[in-house]
Amino acid sequence: MTSDASGANPVDQPGAGVEPLRYSAFTHDPAGGNPAGIVLDASGLDAAAMLAVAARIGYSETAFVTGRDDAARRFKVRYFSPLDEVAFCGHATIALAVALAERLGPGELVLDTPAGEIAVATGVDDGGAVLATLTSVPARSRPASDAELDATLKALGWSADDLDPALPPHVAFAGNDHLVLAAASRARLADLDYDFDGLTEVMRRHAWTTVHLVWRESPEHFHARDPFPVGGVVEDPATGAAAAAFGGYLRALGLVTAPARITIRQGEDMGRPSDLLIDVDPESERTRVTGQAVPIG
Template sequence: MDIQRIAAFSQGSEGGNPAGVVLLQDAVSENEMARVAAEVGYSETAFAVAHGDDGKTWRVRYFSPESEVPFCGHATIALGAALGKHSGTGTYTLVLNDATITVDAEATPEGMMATLSSPPTKSRAMTGSEMEDVMALFGLTLEDLDPQLAPAHIHGGANHAVLPLTDRARLAAMTYDLDQGRAVMRKHDLVTVMLVHIEGPQTFVVRNAFASGGVLEDPATGAAAAAFAGYLRDSRWPHNGGFSIRQGEDMGSPSLIKVALDDTKGASVQVSGGARDIK
C-alpha cells in the first residue's frame, strides 16, 4: 500500500497539517483502513478508490487514529494535491459517506494547491449542556468570550463547536485534558472544538482541539473552516465574499486557510490551501 504523507494548508516549505493519502486500485476493509490510519498516526488519512472509468471520480473515506471521520478538509486538500500529481490538474468528484463534493488541483510555482467545495453548511446556537461542558473543558468563563459572535454548533460536513475569544493570549494559552476532551466531544457528537480570535472582519486566528480523534490539536482544519464560513454567513457577518484563517501558530506549524463564500444560506463554500510533500 503506497502511503503518501502530505502537509495541507502549508505556507511554502513550512507548516501545514500532515495527512496520509492512499490511492487504492481496489477497496479494502474498514479494519484495514483503521489499522493503516493508526500506523500513520496523523490526525486523518484519506483512502480513495477510483469510482468509474473517467479517472475523475473517487470514493473517499477518512480515518483518524481512533475512528472514522465523515469529512476532513485538510486530508481533502492533501488528496487533491495527490490526485493532481497522479492524474493531472483539474476538478475531481469525491463521493463521501454522506455527501458528494469536488476538489480542484492546480500546479503553482510554489507547488500544488487545492480547493475543495464543501458539503452544505448549517449552524445553530449551542445547547446549555454543550456550552457548560465545552466551557468547563477549557476552563473558560463568560468574560473570555468575544461578544461579536455567539458560541455555536456548526456543520460543514462534520459537527464542530466554536467559541470566539476576546483575548489572543487566552487563545495562545489553550490547554485541556485529552481524555476529558474525548468524552465531551463524543458525548456531543463533535469532531473538533474551534477556539477563535477575531483579528478583523476577514482575518481570524484559530486553534482546533481534536480529542475525538485522539489528537490534542490540529494545525489546520479545513472542515471546521467550511463550517465556520457557513456560521459567519448565517450570522450576517461582513465577510465580503471571503476570509482567511491562520492556524497552527501556537504549536509551531503555521498554516493558512483561505475561504470563499457567497450569501446563499447553507450553500457549499470553497476552502483553499497549499500542499507540500513530507519527506
C-alpha cells in the same frame, strides 16, 4: 520472520504492507501545515485495515481512495483518524486532491465521501505550486445550548468572560459538526491547556469532530485552534472541515453581506503554521476552502 508481542505475524495485521503517501496541507513548507496520509488504492482494504493504517501513520487523518474512475476524475474516499472513521476531512481532501493533480494533471475532481459529493478544483499558481479548492456540502449553524457551552468551558478551563460576546457560540456543520467558540483575546487563544479526557467525553456526547476556537483579528482575518481529542490528537494544525463549517457560521450570523474571502491562520501556536482561505457567499449554502499541500520527506 518476526512476530509482534501478540505472537501475530506483522504481515497478517490489518493494513500491513500498505505504504501511504504523506503530504502536509495548507502550507508550502513540509514543516508546517497539517500532515495527512493518503492511500491512492485502498480497494482491497476493509474498515479495520484502514483504521490500522491510519493508526500506524499517526496523523490526525488519512484519506483512502476505495474506488476510482481516472477518466471521469471521480473517486470514492473514506477518512480515518487513528481512533475512528470520520465522515469528512478537509485537510486530507486538499492533500489528496494535490496528489491526484500531480499524477493526473490539474483540473476538476469529484470525491464521493460519506458526507456527500465534494467537488474539488485543482490548478497551478504562478510559482508552479498546485492549489486545490474544495466546495463543501451545504453548511449550517445553530446556537449552542447552555449545557453544551458550560460543559465545554469546564473542560477547556475557560470562563464565559474569555469569550467574545460579538461572536456567539454555535454548533456549525459542513460535513460534520464543530463547536465554534470565539476567544476574546489572542492571548486567551494562545493559552490552551485543556482536560483531554473531559473534552473527549463532551465531544463524544454531542458528536462533534473538533472544537473550533477562533479569535477575530479583523473581519477578513481570523486565528484558529482545533482540539481534536476524539481523534486521539491533542490539536489539529489545520482543519479544513472546521473552516468550511465556519463559513456557514459567518453566513448564519450575517457577518458576511457580500461574497468575501476570509483568511484563517491556524497551527501557529503549535509550531506548524497553516493558512486556510475560505470563500463565503451569503447567497450560497456552501463554503469554498482553498489551500496547497506538499509532500513530506
